[in-house]
Amino acid sequence: xxxxxxxxxxxxxxxxxxxxxxxxxxxxxxxxxxxxxxxxxxxxxxxxxxxxxxxxxxxxxxxxxxxxxxxxxxxxxxxxxxxxxxxxxxxxxxxxxxxxxxxxxxxxxxxxxxxxxxxxxxxxxxxxxxxxx
Numbered sequence: 001x002x003x004x005x006x007x008x009x010x011x012x013x014x015x016x017x018x019x020x021x022x023x024x025x026x027x028x029x030x031x032x033x034x035x036x037x038x039x040x041x042x043x044x045x046x047x048x049x050x051x052x053x054x055x056x057x058x059x060x061x062x063x064x065x066x067x068x069x070x071x072x073x074x075x076x077x078x079x080x081x082x083x084x085x086x087x088x089x090x091x092x093x094x095x096x097x098x099x100x101x102x103x104x105x106x107x108x109x110x111x112x113x114x115x116x117x118x119x120x121x122x123x124x125x126x127x128x129x130x131x132x133x
Contacts, residue, residue, distance in 0.1 A: 025063060
């Protein structure tokens with residue numbers, strides 16, 4: 001009971017700090033956003049709201065201005081079941097990727113997910129930002 005209370009309190013502290021220090025999304029051109037919406041259409045992040053590693057990944061998603069579906073696997077039993085049965089384990093964060101050919105990949109570990117997102121959807125360069133803005 002005490003550990004559960006401590007976890008709950010720490011979770012609220014983590015969420016509060018995240019809210020206070022939320023990153024500003026990068027500015028992207030309409031053309032770039034259209035490309036990104038199409039590319040992220042089949043991406044889903046399975047997460048727990050107060051998990052610090054999930055917060056790290058959600059911050060990257062927000063910073064890169066990516067419209068990725070978020071599924072709280074702690075609150076929704078169906079999403080938890082999908083995560084375990086299809087992804088192979090109950091570990092969050094987990095980015096579910098579906099390629100154009102229908103093949104699936106389940107990417108775990110916040111640092112790996114963040115690196116993949118940064119490589120796939122890099123922020124616009126300074127020149128691009130000033131040219132479109």
